[in-house]
Amino acid sequence: MNDTSFTRSRERPALAPGRPHLAVCGVRKAYDRAVAVDAVSFELARGEFVTLLGDSGCGKTTLLRLVAGFARPDSGTVLRDGEDVTGLAPARRRMGFVFQSYALFPTKTVAQNIGFALTGPRAARERRIEELARLVEIDPLVGRYPHELSGGQQQRVALARALASDPEFLLLDEPMSALDARIRVKLRAELRALVDRLGITTLYVTHDQEEALALSDRVAVMRQGRIEQIGSPADIYHRPATRFVATFIGISNLIEGRAVAGGVEAEGVTWPVALPPRTAPGARLTALFRPEHLGLAGEGAGIAGILESATFLGATMRLGVRLASGRRIIVDRPSVEAGGLWPRGGAVVLRPDPLRAVIVADEPR
Missing domain, CATH: 2.40.50.140 (Nucleic acid-binding proteins)
Incomplete structure (x- = not known):
């Protein structure tokens, strides 16, 4: 993913000093008697890359969906730059979401997938699509359909579509789980470089600890719906707070x-x-x-x-x-x-x- 002339569609106000860009406060979610997320709280600074890491069933994807607005918490709040967005629909949260399956429209071209949610004059939409396609290095493929793309190329399309509306946050749910190891290593480096260039606040979900340690500013290790420890990759690895974290990592x-x-x-x-x-x-x-x-x-x-x-x-x-x-x-x-x-x-x-x-x-x- 090469550096391009990518520009944001609007200026954003600077974050107030000391205020987190994203705050999750005491969020809880249960399905019948099974507690998926148990009173979780954490914060992200503007431009920070935080990963939710844990085994299947630990609650990390449910927590990501609560942040995105695809599910409503039973209690607790989600704050965007200090504003309570817990009750807002996903489309109003300024959050771009990349699904594990990519969720591309099979009957639409790459260009149509990227521009699906764009509005405004046609010429402006086309410029935006071209800009995003160059950013994620799929500009020669904009006329193809998803079934004509490799897994890595499909991931780039999904990422470009998530960025199309110029979100404040990028949320990714195990976007590399279907890729082979060599491609994962290459794409995770490109993803982190892209996030750094854009300065976008990112919340990432994975069960792959190597991926989490390589990508993140901080890692939140989850267990049974709770965050067991959150800290820098070095803290998580060298200074695990609990026996569980010590055995789970490395x-x-x-x-x-x-x-x-x-x-x-x-x-x-x-x-x-x-x-x-x-x-x-x-x-x-x-x-x-x-x-x-x-x-x-x-x-x-x-x-x-x-x-x-x-x-x-x-x-x-x-x-x-x-x-x-x-x-x-x-x-x-x-x-x-x-x-x-x-x-x-x-x-x-x-x-x-x-x-x-x-x-x-x-x-x-």
């Missing part, structure tokens, strides 16, 4: 034990961890060690184990180490470092980085 080595001098003792082994201030001796704790935060050596000081498996992943080698207790630990090391150094079945020594370990909350609420 690969985790969770060590459950008790606080001792210098760390957490589990199964007769002390794992070096910087404990929180005023931690009582003997307190039950769970420490998180990401695979890349574990060093490995053939001998010397550390935690003894046996190398069980080694999987080549390109830049890294993923190693499985079995401790004397039977616990299996995952270690990621640079492949240029790991290749051939430790044969399978050989004795190795783990060297955890105590400054990288994190104590996580056992209770999810």
Whole structure:
């Protein structure tokens, strides 16, 4: 998606200092006795890209539809620049929506799909369609029909149609789920670059954690209709607030034990961890060690184990180490470092980085 002469159709007033561009306040939605969204609150600043991340059934799509106006909350409010839009129809919310299925009209051309909701003089509509087609790099395809396009091209049409009315917000519901991995990586980079150029406030839904971490300014991890944690991708990955987030995001080595001098003792082994201030001796704790935060050596000081498996992943080698207790630990090391150094079945020594370990909350609420 190349930079073009794309311009907005109207000037927008600057956001009042300190006021969120979009605010969701205590929104709840239930279907019969099943609570889909449970008193959720969060805010987006103007131009911010926030992703709702979670497994199927966690409520992320329902929450997106409540923001868009396709569903009405049982309680709570949705504010656009401080204005309550909870009762407004979707067409009056200034929000462009990209559906998971793209929802293109099969009997209309690309140009007709993009311009479906445009009004005004024909010449102005045609200029707008041409402008948007260039923006998302489908201008040679405007005369084709959806069935003549690839999945990636259909996604670009849906994105152009969502931008046609010059929305204040862009809402996307798993728009890349039907694409293969290579195309997803390419399009997500292009999407983020486009959003940055336009400065449009974006709320994105996905179950793909790699996609969420790569795209977002902030990620909201959802579970059972609630936001478990919201923060920057680095916060979510390196400083998970709960055990659920620690296990949901990335690969985790969770060590459950008790606080001792210098760390957490589990199964007769002390794992070096910087404990929180005023931690009582003997307190039950769970420490998180990401695979890349574990060093490995053939001998010397550390935690003894046996190398069980080694999987080549390109830049890294993923190693499985079995401790004397039977616990299996995952270690990621640079492949240029790991290749051939430790044969399978050989004795190795783990060297955890105590400054990288994190104590996580056992209770999810």
